Amino acid sequence: MASANPYKTYLNIWLLLMFLTFITVYAAEFDFGALNVPIALLIASVKAGVVALHFMHLKYxxxxxxxxxxxxxxxxxxxxxxxxxxxxxxxxx
Amino acid sequence: MDWLPTSASTFAPQVDSILWLVTIISVVSCILVGFLLIYFVVKYRRRSDNDQTPAITHDSFLETLWTVIPTILCILIFIYGYVYYDKYTTPTKGAYEINVTAQRWSWSFAYPNGKKTFNELYVPINKPVRLVMQSKDVLHSFFVPAFRVKQDVIGNRYTFINFTPTKEGVFDIYCTEYCGISHSDMLAKVHVVSDIEYAKWESGDSADVENAYAGMAPDKIGEQLYSSKGCVACHSIDGANGVGPSWKNLFGLEREFIDGTKEIADENYIKTSILYPVNPPQGKVVKGYAPVMPSYQGLLSDSEITAIIEYIKTIK
Amino acid sequence: MQIMKFIKSLAYPSEMLPPIVEEESHFDPETEHSAAKLGMWLFLATELLLFGGLFAAYAIFRAKYPVMFAEGSANLDVVLGSVNTVILIFSSWTVAVAVTAIQENKIKLVQVMLWITLICAAIFGINKYFEYSYKLSNGIGPGTDIFYSIYFAATGVHMLHVFIGMAVLGVILKRTYEGRYSKEKFTAIEIGGLYWHLVDLIWIYLFPLLYLVG
Amino acid sequence: MTDHHDFDKNYLENGKGFKSWFFTVDHKRLGVMYLWAIGVFFVLAAIASFLIRFEHLSPGQTIISAQTYNVLFTLHGAVMVFLFIVPGVAASFGNFLIPLMIGARDVIFPKLNLYSFWIYCAGSLILLLSLAAPVDTGWTFYTPYSIDTGTNVILVTFGVFVLGFSSILTGINFIVSMHKLRAPGLTWDRLPLFCWAAYATSLLQVLATPVVGITLLLLIGERYFGLGFFDPAKGGDPVLFQHFFWFYSHPAVYIMILPAMGIISEVIPVFSRKPIFGYKAIAYSSLAIALISFLVWGHHMFTSGQSKLINIIFSVITFAVAVPTAIKVFNWLWTMYKGSVELSAAMLYSLAFIFLFTIGGLTGLFLGALAADVHLHDTYFVVAHMHYVMIGGTVFGLFSAIHFWYPKMWGKMFDEFKAKIAFTLIFIGFNIVFFPQFILGTQGMPRRYFNYAPEFETLHQLSTYGTWILGVGFIYMLYTLFKPVGAADSNPYRSVSLEWQMPSPPPTLNFKEIPTVTTSTYDYGTKVEQEA
The missing domain is CATH 1.20.5 (Single alpha-helices involved in coiled-coils or other helix-helix interfaces)
Incomplete structure (x- = not known):
């Protein structure tokens, strides 16, 4: 059910998630006004989507x-x- | 007995027209369903254990029919309901604004001219009125069946009712949001009076009231006030424990308060309790009761308080 | 002794049941596996809606009291929050690896990964403990204002889920030592993992909403 | 392994004693136990309602004090809603029937099913423990009253929270069972309508219950920590509590009524010897109701201080839900057309359901129309409407099911004639209790009133006398059911659906071999006149 080298994929996914977490914290330094919440939610949703699709195997x-x-x-x-x-x-x- | 209550506001006939419309639709539908039910049961009753029946599984025409007709009726009822509701919720400019405060278990009303009444709402006939309502504690709901109006009253926020009375008389006000032990005694009256009488009532301060009681013994006046001012909701006269202490044998009794002090229930104690029921330092709450009584300052005149004291003296 | 037996019976009711309970399944393993997963997803749906009430309350009160939320949020410890986020995502990764490892029969790897997950969860809990006690010692608690009520209610309910997840993964870990799982039989690990990922998912939203967006 | 593999032994005989029941994973035994449990709670809550009605024989205090009255209507509401009617038909007959109807040996997670039952018992126990200091909030727990009243709110709400898990887990079990365990050939468009209804119900249980769970948890938090979300004194919003509460409790109305509708769809074809009319319409309208019912909760709040705009939106959608219900009523009626109708006790209850539910549904139109609701909200009109749906609907459906599947469940027959007498008493009594309440409500009699004005006395008394007839009818029904007359055939009504094609009572493992289904569940009649 998993791809050729799942461990490597998972590692990449994890690195991506770490990067996105960094972006979330970094973006919070700036004030986008009314866009603050949408931006935070957007990044969170991308993270959540990645977790659901790959870690939770929703893909399959x-x-x-x-x-x-x-x-x-x-x-x-x-x-x-x-x-x-x-x-x-x-x-x- | 008429199935609809008295109609005494401009909104009432509008509500009644919807009630009639839906009643007619309902009665016709009920008769239709009931008739079909009984007709089928009788006509197609089982005659032998091997009756042949056709395997009808569906009929597109019929099914469309009984999808479309209810849909049309529903849309019709919605539009009626919406149009009148829209009128009811849109305030009239220059309406006569009265502030309503609900608290367990009484209503008080404050008028633009500075007058205040308690459990008695006075409104002039044929003038649009707007109630600005707020609760001091839990949810209540202001309901006048004769006007067909109802609105919950909430703490920390205003809610509103608009109506124009069309009939002189005295009508019931109910609380319809459950609010505790005396919920069903949280009653009040709305007096719809003519312009002339209203002006008299507005200017006359308590003179009218005094006149109304002319020739009555003070304790009898007190007995009337006991029910009209809402004391009855919390204080019994038969010795039963209510929300507040019973008035039976109250006068001259030694009372113990929640802070442990004691005092004899005499005239001054009772007067102070009516005016400052819970606020220290004057307020003294009897042990075993919650500090929930509202202040009647400005709602009862001195002579009325005296009348109540006289009444309490007679309850043995 | 009786008490121990009773407690044990709560954890493993099946051991004191009449034999009918220990009946082997009526269904083939393939059906059982996919059914368990579908059931778990349905359960996750309910969990999501359980938090939904909190998210709804957050959305409404944030719009109503923006200043209160900005001030409250600024007072939360972003560093601690970020550390916890990293820890939780890391533990999600270890669980995902464990689920793949069991399908390749690498029991040892599964055990290592589950141990790491549990340790991460414990660190997460310890961090939360420090965060809570710091706030409480400053006189800030649930009921201070609506923001802190949301903060404590949401993170509190989430923390409860972390504990439940730890219990679930703990039991699974214990059972790996009993040799209960293999390449053919790993449903419990997979659905336990799904639960843990949900705990992670919720945090992914809670972190920016509470700590960052002020 | 042991003797339970003996296929000839029926589920009632397979094991004796408390342990063999309380630790069983057999869906049929669990169904029977749920039936007992809801029966006991029904009687408990009914006794409360008799006292409530007795109190109203005269204005002022008749037999009980105001506080006792408030406690009794709370008890009546909470027990009826959370212990009786929400688990109700779905947990009892759902458990008993779904595996039989889909041709499976059990539900998909038998142990989980047992745990659900235990959780249900635990939740009920917690809720009833609160009787030590009984709650007076009403079953709706509206804030801020429920935050500051001195009674045992925490225990009750926690009990409801626990019960929620039972509901959720049962729902998950049924949904997955129907996805994974249908017998070969039993496609979705051959599935019995009771299963469709149970599926829709389960969806609602799974998706709506958690919201009330968190709401009640937050209410507990309000009382413990003073969270303040629902307390106006702390900047919270009591109307928000109502939103959260009705987000569950409106779909819950359909959790209560949908399984009963499923029963009606099973009973009527059998006693008319006709295929159900408009199978697809009924099946899909169950699903439609399940989906749309999430969109209309605000119609419980038209006078709550909700904004005008949202009132209008909720009113529109409310009328949209009325339509699928109307479709079902006519489809049931038309099933009898050109049929061979037998008026058995079960059929009588089903027909009464159609009629009473029609009244209940139509009176809903009054309440959905905004301007009319302003007048009728929180009066006895609502009380009557709700009871026409809940008793006239759900309880009559449940009674129909009890009579219809009686032979299958117990392997015995009851006295049809006596059952019909009981039905007549119940039907008449019910109408005398609740019809006057429509008039009371229109005249402005508010609900939850201990005391009332003298002009309402006649109608209140009439309503109280009705409860006595209803009570006698109910006791007579129980008497009839507890006195079986002779053994039952495997299929006394000549039904063609799957659960009747096995011995009565069913063997422990249901099917020796999983059956293959080749026809629709409603394969009655000859095909000559099909499709004009």
């Missing part, structure tokens, strides 16, 4: 597993989106 799983991996993210989005919509559109009625 069937479509059912993909659905169960992604659907909760959608629900999480709903939870945040709806409750935030409520809280930030409460003008005096």
């Amino acid at each position: 799983e069937d479509s059912m597993t993909w659905i169960f991996a992604i659907y909760p993210l959608f629900l999480l989005f709903l939870l945040i989106a709806f409750s935030a919509t409520d809280i930030f559109t409460r003008v005096a009625n």
Whole structure:
């Protein structure tokens, strides 16, 4: 199921993750204003994606597993989106 | 008994029209379902153990029909609900603003002219009113069935209700968000009065009240105040322990407070307790009870407090 | 003695069960393996949504009180946080290696990797202990303000998952010495690993959100 | 290994005594134990409701104090919701039936199944321990009341948290079983509709429960550490608690009702000797409900102080959920068309389900319409609506299942005639209890009220008298069920679905050989008139 030399791949992946962690910390030194959170989340998501795909073997799983991996993210989005919509559109009625 | 309560605001007939619309839809659908159910059961009842039945698995036309019709009805009901809700939530410019404070288990109202009332809301007829509401403790909900309005009242944040009363009279106010032991006694009245009477009430300070009690013995006035001002929610007169101590045999009794001090319950003690129930140094909370009583400062006149004291003296 | 027996029975209920429980599986190993993985992914979905409540609370209160969050975040120890991030990602790597190693029957390598993982997890916990106690000694705790409530609630629930993960991997490690796993039978290691990666994934988000974005 | 490999021995006879039940991994025994457990909790919560109704015979105090009243309605709600109806049909009949229906020897993780049951027992125990200082928050635990009330909130919420794990693990077990263990030839479009419903239910259990888990954990944190997320005094937001709570509790409504819908879809074809009408529509609408139900939780909060915009959004989506439900009702009805309908007790409960659920669903339209909800919210109208769905729906579905699979479960028959008398009493009693409450609510009677105004007295009394009829009917039903009359055939109703093609009660390992399925589960009737 794994590629030719999995240990080497894992090592590369680990190095990539370390590099991305460094970028996260480094990027936090600068102030991008409103973009601070999106940038942090973007890098975190790349890291998370790499971990899921390679370390967790999502790459090799069937479509059912993909659905169960992604659907909760959608629900999480709903939870945040709806409750935030409520809280930030409460003008005096 | 009429199935709808009195309709006394501009919003009420709008809500009623939706209630009627959905009721008609519901009754028709129920009759349809009930009829089909009984008809099929009777017509196609099992006649022998080897009845031949057709293997019908689906029918696209019928299924489309009973998908489309409910969808249309749903859209219709939504639009009705939305349009009236939109009107109800849009405040009228220049509406008469009244501040409402909810706390366990009473309502107090503060008017633009500086007047304050307790568990009695006075509003002029045919004038748009806007309630600006806040809770001092847990969630409450302000509900006037005759106006068809309801809104939760929350701590640390204002919520609002808009309505225009259309009928003179006295109507019930309920708390509809569960708030503890006396939730069902957190009642108040809204008085819808004519402009002239309202002006009289506004300018007349407590003169009217005094007139209303003319010729009554003070302890009888106190007895009325006991229920109209909400004392009844927490203080029993039969000796049962409520949220607060019972008034039975209270007068002249020695009370022990949570800080260990003691005092005889005399006129001054009772008056102080009504005006400064929990705030030190005057406030003295009886041992075994929580410090939850609201202050009645500005809500009861001196003569009313005297009347309540006279009433307490009579409860043996 | 009775108590020990009872405690042991909690850890391994099957040992005191009637024989029917010890029945061999009704299903072929291939089905069993893929079913266990699918089940684990479903469980990970629930874990994600469990943290989802915390992320939602974070998003809402951060938007509501940006200044409070900026100040609170600036007071957290970025170095300690970064060290913990590196440690946790490293331990994720060791687990991934262990899962591959067992498929090549390299039991020794599996054991080494799992030991390293457990040590990393322990270091992570010790760092967290210092971080918490430093905050608490400065009079900052859950309930100080909404930011610290989120900080303690989120990292606390995450820490709980680290402990659970350590327990799971610990049991697996013990069982490698008992020779329970092989090239043909490694489902437990794989799904235990999946759980550990989730712990890592959550931290990957918590770290920048709490420590960095101020 | 041991005697359980003896295929001829049925699951009831395979082992005797407490240990052989409490440590079993047999899905059928677990199903039976869940049925017992939910039965006991149902009776407990029903007793609470009888006291509540008795209290309302007259305004003011009738038999109990205000505090006792508040405790009783909390107990009634919490036990009914978390101990009875959420595990309810899914855990009992789901466990018993799913492996039989998909042609498997057990669920995919039998041990996990046993652990789920233990966790359920533990959670129930923790929740009931709180009776030492009973909780008075209502089953919804709204903040900030639940933060500062002096009662045992932590114990109850922790109990619910533990119960959540049982629910999640059972859900995972069912989903994976249906993916991995279907017998050869049993494709998704041949799967019994009960399985479809159970699948949709499991999805909801797995994906919604963790959110209420963290919410209740945070509530415990509020009480221990004063976290402040939900406390307005600390800058938190009590409405946010309601969002989190209903994000679970609205899908939970479908966790409660979907399995009952599955039962109806099984019972009606058998007693009409017809294939289910619109198989695909029913199956997919189960899934649709499972997906959309995550989008409508805000309709419990129209008057909570939620923003106007989000109220409107939630109202629109709420009406969208109404449609798949309507489709199901008509599909069930049309299944009887040109059939051969037998009015057995099980069928009567199913037909009553259709009618009562229709009323429950239609009254939901009142509550979904924004302006009308402003008036009706938190009144007895909501109480009546909810009970028409939960009792008229779920409980009638459960009773239908108990009667329908009775021969399969116990290998015996009950007295049909007596069961029909019990049904009549229950049906009449139920309507007398709850129909007046619609009128009460419209007139403005708020819920959770210990005391009430004198003008509501007549309707309240009527409602209370109804509970007595309902109670008598229920006791008579139990009496009928506990007095079997003779042994049952393997397939007394001539059903064609898989679970009836084996001896009653089923053997321990279900199938000697895993069957190969060649037809649909609803293969009734002759094919002449198929597809006009």
